[in-house]
Structures are given as C-alpha cells and as structure tokens.
Amino acid sequence: MEKPDYRHMPDEHGHFGPYGGLFVAETLMEPLEELREAYEKYMQDEQFLTELDADLQHYVGRPSPIYHAERLSRENGGAQIYLKREDLNHTGAHKVNNTIGQALLAKRMGKTRIIAETGAGQHGVATATVAARLGLECVVYMGEVDVARQEANVYRMRLLGAEVRSVSSGSKTLKDALNEAMRDWVATVDNTFYIIGTVAGPHPYPAMVRDFQTVIGREARQQMRQMTADLPDALVACVGGGSNAIGLFHPFLEDEGVAMYGVEAAGEGLETGHHAAPLCAGQPGVLHGNRTYLMEDRDGQIIETHSISAGLDYPGVGPEHAWLKDTGRVQYVAIDDDEALAAFHTLTRTEGIIPALESSHAVAYALKLAATMKPEQKVLVNLSGRGDKDMHTVAAREGIKL
Amino acid sequence: MSRIEKTFSRLRSEGRTALIPFITAGDPDPEFTVSFMHGLVSAGANLLELGVPFSDPMADGPVIQRASERALEHHVSLLDVLEMVRRFREQDSHTPVVLMGYLNPVEVMGYEDFATAAEEAGVDGVLTVDLPPEEAHDLVQALRSHALDPIFLAAPTSNRHRLEMIASAASGFIYYISLKGVTGAANLAVDEVARKLDEIREVTDLPLGVGFGIKNAEMAATMSRIADAVVVGSTLVSVIEENASEPDKIRDKLHDLVHEMRTAMDRA
Numbered sequence: 001m002e003k004p005d006y007r008h009m010p011d012e013h014g015h016f017g018p019y020g021g022l023f024v025a026e027t028l029m030e031p032l033e034e035l036r037e038a039y040e041k042y043m044q045d046e047q048f049l050t051e052l053d054a055d056l057q058h059y060v061g062r063p064s065p066i067y068h069a070e071r072l073s074r075e076n077g078g079a080q081i082y083l084k085r086e087d088l089n090h091t092g093a094h095k096v097n098n099t100i101g102q103a104l105l106a107k108r109m110g111k112t113r114i115i116a117e118t119g120a121g122q123h124g125v126a127t128a129t130v131a132a133r134l135g136l137e138c139v140v141y142m143g144e145v146d147v148a149r150q151e152a153n154v155y156r157m158r159l160l161g162a163e164v165r166s167v168s169s170g171s172k173t174l175k176d177a178l179n180e181a182m183r184d185w186v187a188t189v190d191n192t193f194y195i196i197g198t199v200a201g202p203h204p205y206p207a208m209v210r211d212f213q214t215v216i217g218r219e220a221r222q223q224m225r226q227m228t229a230d231l232p233d234a235l236v237a238c239v240g241g242g243s244n245a246i247g248l249f250h251p252f253l254e255d256e257g258v259a260m261y262g263v264e265a266a267g268e269g270l271e272t273g274h275h276a277a278p279l280c281a282g283q284p285g286v287l288h289g290n291r292t293y294l295m296e297d298r299d300g301q302i303i304e305t306h307s308i309s310a311g312l313d314y315p316g317v318g319p320e321h322a323w324l325k326d327t328g329r330v331q332y333v334a335i336d337d338d339e340a341l342a343a344f345h346t347l348t349r350t351e352g353i354i355p356a357l358e359s360s361h362a363v364a365y366a367l368k369l370a371a372t373m374k375p376e377q378k379v380l381v382n383l384s385g386r387g388d389k390d391m392h393t394v395a396a397r398e399g400i401k402l
Numbered sequence: 403m404s405r406i407e408k409t410f411s412r413l414r415s416e417g418r419t420a421l422i423p424f425i426t427a428g429d430p431d432p433e434f435t436v437s438f439m440h441g442l443v444s445a446g447a448n449l450l451e452l453g454v455p456f457s458d459p460m461a462d463g464p465v466i467q468r469a470s471e472r473a474l475e476h477h478v479s480l481l482d483v484l485e486m487v488r489r490f491r492e493q494d495s496h497t498p499v500v501l502m503g504y505l506n507p508v509e510v511m512g513y514e515d516f517a518t519a520a521e522e523a524g525v526d527g528v529l530t531v532d533l534p535p536e537e538a539h540d541l542v543q544a545l546r547s548h549a550l551d552p553i554f555l556a557a558p559t560s561n562r563h564r565l566e567m568i569a570s571a572a573s574g575f576i577y578y579i580s581l582k583g584v585t586g587a588a589n590l591a592v593d594e595v596a597r598k599l600d601e602i603r604e605v606t607d608l609p610l611g612v613g614f615g616i617k618n619a620e621m622a623a624t625m626s627r628i629a630d631a632v633v634v635g636s637t638l639v640s641v642i643e644e645n646a647s648e649p650d651k652i653r654d655k656l657h658d659l660v661h662e663m664r665t666a667m668d669r670a
Binding site (some may be wrong): 168 | 407457458459460461462463464467468471480481505508510511530536547554556557560561568579583
C-alpha cells in the first residue's frame with residue numbers, strides 16, 4: 001500500500017478514505033458550500049491569519065507552555081512526561097482556539113448570530129466568550145443531563161450573555177444538543193453561523209476545526225525541539241470527538257518516529273457496554289453529517305454512551321480519527337472512569353495541576369505507557385483542559401457535598 | 403411502469419394532485435401501523451410515506467422526533483418496517499409506499515440487502531433524508547437494480563446546479579421542502595414556493611411534491627394548485643400523539659383529516 005498523504009486530507013468532497021463526507025438534508029448543502037468557500041478563502045488570507053494569530057497571542061495567551069512533569073515522571077518510573085498546557089488558555093481548555101477562528105470567520109461572512117452545541121460546557125463557554133467579545137448574539141444547546149452535571153459552566157455562559165437552551169430529547173446529552181443545533185441552523189442559516197466544537201459534522205467542519213486546533217501541535221513540535229533538542233517518542237491525547245487530539249497529532253503525522261495514542265472513555269469498562277469508545281468498540285456508520293465509527297445497536301440506532309467526563313460522552317468521533325485508526329498511524333486505546341479519576345488525583349497531588357476529567361484519561365494512559373518506556377524517552381500529553389469545572393463531579397463521586 | 407409513475411400519470415389524466423400522508427411506522431404501537439395505512443388510503447391518500455424510526459432524526463421537528471421515540475420504545479427496526487409494508491401489500495397492491503428515514507439503519511443492513519428486502523416487501527421508493535446526491539451513488543444503484551425509486555429532496559437553498567444534480571439522481575418524484583427549517587415548522591409563502599417549483603420544472607419532468615409546513619385542508623388545497631403532490635406529516639402525527647393512549651380512535655381521526663384535505667384539494 002502507498003503511504004497515505006496525511007497533509008492533504010480530506011479530498012475535495014471532505015472524505016478521509018471512506019469516512020467523512022457530507023450527510024445532511026438538502027437545505028444545508030448550499031450553506032455548507034458557502035462555508036467551505038469562505039473557510040478556504042480566509043485560510044489563505046494574510047489579514048485574516050494575522051488577526052487570528054494576534055487574538056491567539058493576546059486574548060487566548062498562546063503559545064501555551066510545555067511543562068516537564070519531573071516529579072510525576074520520577075514517581076511513575078520510565079519515560080519523561082511532558083504536558084502541553086492547553087489548560088492555561090483563556091477559558092481553561094483548547095476549545096477557544098477553534099471558537100476564535102470560527103467567530104472571526106462568522107464576522108467575515110456577515111453573520112450576526114452564533115449557535116453552538118456543548119457537552120461538558122467548555123465549548124459552550126468558549127463560544128459564549130468570543131460571541132461576547134465580538135458582540136454577536138449567542139445560543140448554546142446543551143443536553144438536560146449535562147446542564148445538571150455542569151451547572152457552573154451553564155452559569156458562566158449565561159454571565160457571558162449567551163442563552164443556554166436545555167435539550168430534553170433522546171439521551172439528553174451532547175449528541176442531542178448537536179441535533180438541536182442543526183435544527184436551529186437549518187431554519188436560521190441566513191443570519192446564523194453554527195460553531196461546531198469538535199472535528200466531526202459535515203465537511204468542512206472536520207477539516208476546519210482541525211486547522212484551527214493544529215496550533216497546538218505546531219507549537220509543541222517547536223517547543224519540544226527547543227527544550228529537548230528532539231521530538232517526543234509518543235503523543236497522548238484524549239478523544240471524544242477528537243479535536244484536541246487531532247490538533248496535537250496532525251503536525252506530527254509525517255514524523256515516523258513519533259507514536260500516537262488517542263485515548264477514548266471506557267466508562268464502566270468496554271466489556272460492560274457502558275462506555276464512549278466508538279473507535280475501540282464501535283463500528284462504521286453515518287451520524288451528524290459524516291461517516292465514522294459509531295456506538296450503535298444492530299438496527300443502526302445510536303446508543304447511549306457513558307463516561308464520567310461529559311466532554312467524552314459522545315457516540316461518534318471525528319472522521320479523520322476513523323481513518324487514522326484504519327491506516328494504523330494512530331493507536332486508539334481506552335481508559336475507564338476509575339483509572340481517569342486516579343490519574344486526576346495523581347497529577348493534582350504530584351504536580352499541583354488539576355486536570356479536566358477529559359484530559360485525565362490521557363494522563364492515565366500516559367502513566368501506563370511511560371512505565372513501559374526508558375527514562376531517556378519522552379511522552380508528550382495534551383493537557384486539554386483544567387479541572388475546575390469537575391469539582392462537583394469528583395466530590396460527588398467520593399461522597400463529598402460541596 | 404412503476405407504481406409511483408402509474409399513480410402520477412393516472413392522477414394527471416384526472417387533473418388531480420396526489421395526496422401523500424406521512425406517518426411513522428410503529429407509532430404509537432407497531433400493531434396499528436398497517437391498519438392506519440389502509441385507513442389513509444380509504445380516506446383518499448394516493449401514495450403513502452412511511453417513516454422509519456431513527457434515534458437521531460436531525461431534520462425533523464419535535465412532533466416527528468417524538469413519533470420516532472414512541473416507535474423506538476417498541477424497538478421498531480428497519481426489518482420490522484419492511485414487514486409492515488409486506489402485510490399492507492397483502493390487501494393493497496396499487497398504492498405506492500415510500501420509506502422515509504435516515505441513512506444509518508440502511509447502512510448497517512447493507513445497501514444491497516436492504517434493496518433486495520425492500521423490493522420483496524413491496525416498497526416503491528426510498529427517501530433518505532441525510533443523503534444528498536453527492537453521497538448517494540452506491541445506494542441509488544442498489545435501489546435502481548431492484549426497481550425502487552430513489553426520492554430526493556430539493557430545498558429553497560438548492561441552486562440551479564444542485565437542482566440539476568438532484569434531478570439526475572432522482573426518479574419517481576422530487577420532494578420539495580417548502581421552507582427552511584425542520585418538519586412541522588411555521589408558515590409557507592405560496593408565491594415563493596410556486597416560483598421555486600417553476601425553476602425545478604426547468605430541469606426535470608418528474609412530478610413535484612411539496613411538504614414541510616402543510617397544516618390544514620386550506621393549505622393543502624392551495625398547494626395542490628401549484629404542485630403535483632402534497633405531503634402532510636406533522637399534522638397527522640400530532641393526531642396520533644394526542645390520541646396515543648386511545649389508539650383505537652386514531653384510525654377514524656386520521657381518516658377524517660385526510661378526507662377533509664382530499665375534498666378541499668379536489669375542489670381547488
């Protein structure tokens with residue numbers, strides 16, 4: 001087989017091999033075509049890119065540092081663990097890299113209203129934040145279950161002036177919020193820009209969101225070279241929809257010496273069926289505008305997922321990850337709720353860094369992986385978000401009332 | 403000539419417009435669906451659209467979403483829907499049946515297996531809401547090879563280029579979504595719909611159905627003057643929902659509503 005051309009995916013129709021594409025009702029086809037044209041135009045536009053870079057530097061606080069977690073590495077044994085500190089971004093996660101980009105695009109396209117879906121609330125907060133800054137009306141759809149378990153983020157969004165609409169259909173989580181946002185968009189597409197938060201959805205979203213998130217990997221490549229005079233031996237990132245993972249991985253795809261691990265949520269365990277790991281335990285299908293690996297039953301109905309982390313609680317995954325799994329370039333593994341919680345505490349106690357529960361999945365796998373490697377080797381973990389939003393979840397799990 | 407073609411050509415010679423009711427298979431309970439289908443035909447329906455329940459009906463409004471949820475409580479699968487069509491065909495060999503749903507259940511069954519089973523059951527056409535012509539090549543081939551019509555949507559946002567693509571992929575009829583929005587949404591601007599139908603007629607001779615937003619007999623009559631078919635969905639599904647606890651009454655209520663629409667359309 002010929003070596004895949006990682007840099008020039010997807011093809012012009014949004015396909016990553018058999019995955020991706022455009023699976024939406026006819027009403028959205030022309031609006032998506034307009035979006036694709038605008039995205040392709042502005043990604044070549046010097047003025048747009050300069051404005052984006054300036055915002056990433058002065059508003060988000062980029063570049064985010066890389067931190068050598070020496071104590072964690074020593075106590076864990078094995079390889080050196082480095083953390084890409086996306087948790088230090090404005091709003092506390094990598095999500096804002098993408099919302100800044102899409103909101104600038106929305107302005108260029110003359111849209112006055114922004115909608116978004118959110119699970120954990122990080123993407124909702126990042127969207128409400130940029131909407132507030134640019135003076136755009138903002139509506140965020142969020143499943144009823146997530147509204148209940150992420151109260152603090154709901155309040156943050158409201159403080160920022162966004163309207164949070166609770167979604168009570170289906171499983172009342174991220175996938176249903178996405179359905180509802182699509183329904184809104186199909187009726188309001190003339191004045192509304194839909195900011196999707198992950199590398200899923202119809203073309204051009206998987207490519208566009210990736211391109212806004214690859215700033216993570218571009219910085220990391222340079223920073224690791226400066227700090228260690230070398231590239232890392234392995235990259236580790238959690239995968240829900242997969243935007244932080246693709247953002248880190250993509251600029252390294254052609255570096256053959258760099259192994260990559262995408263960490264899905266095993267929930268209560270892959271064998272229980274209560275998980276959110278479509279790449280590890282699902283099969284290909286079509287949902288939310290693209291063909292990808294899904295959690296589905298034998299009739300093709302999408303099944304409810306489970307993860308302690310709301311941001312990973314999604315039955316699909318970005319189509320580029322589906323393709324990277326099939327090509328074998330990235331290994332996809334799973335970490336369960338208990339392992340993620342243990343890693344959450346370990347990182348907090350040994351380094352004074354409280355990770356988001358999503359990112360704790362990546363940390364947990366990195367600890368396992370590093371232990372099998374030599375001390376002179378290096379593992380770079382994408383610390384995609386901070387754990388402040390998860391205080392209630394972690395406390396409740398341990399029987400503590402805040 | 404296919405059942406769909408025959409139906410439209412007969413209606414055209416009578417100077418009438420087709421009335422196409424939509425119900426979701428298995429709503430509120432799978433045991434009633436076949437009886438509802440016969441009831442709709444006796445009330446004046448010319449073609450039936452049967453919704454295949456899906457867990458994530460992205461293009462549907464709340465009414466049809468809830469219909470899917472009610473059917474899925476009974477675990478109604480695509481195979482179950484085909485079985486309902488087979489049973490309907492035992493007593494009705496002339497009314498065309500179009501399945502309307504989302505791609506994933508078909509994808510999981512496999513295009514060829516699905517097309518074979520649908521033909522055997524007596525299905526006439528398949529409308530896959532989230533499958534635009536760009537992605538439809540393989541499914542269209544499978545359907546065509548089993549004498550099934552691939553039905554496609556056209557929308558207010560479809561430009562000339564897209565309309566041509568839709569016309570060349572479609573057979574049976576083209577379903578024009580009369581407004582930007584989900585099923586069951588707000589008001590229709592008749593003049594705008596008429597203009598767009600004229601534009602579509604420039605690229606195809608296929609009959610044009612109009613749906614999304616037709617709420618009553620008056621609106622059905624108005625649309626029947628400009629379209630070849632009128633599709634009524636959410637309004638009927640609302641009747642099913644309101645009477646879900648007394649399903650015995652649903653057949654008569656659906657009958658009355660469809661009969662009223664048929665009468666108004668024939669007068670128009």
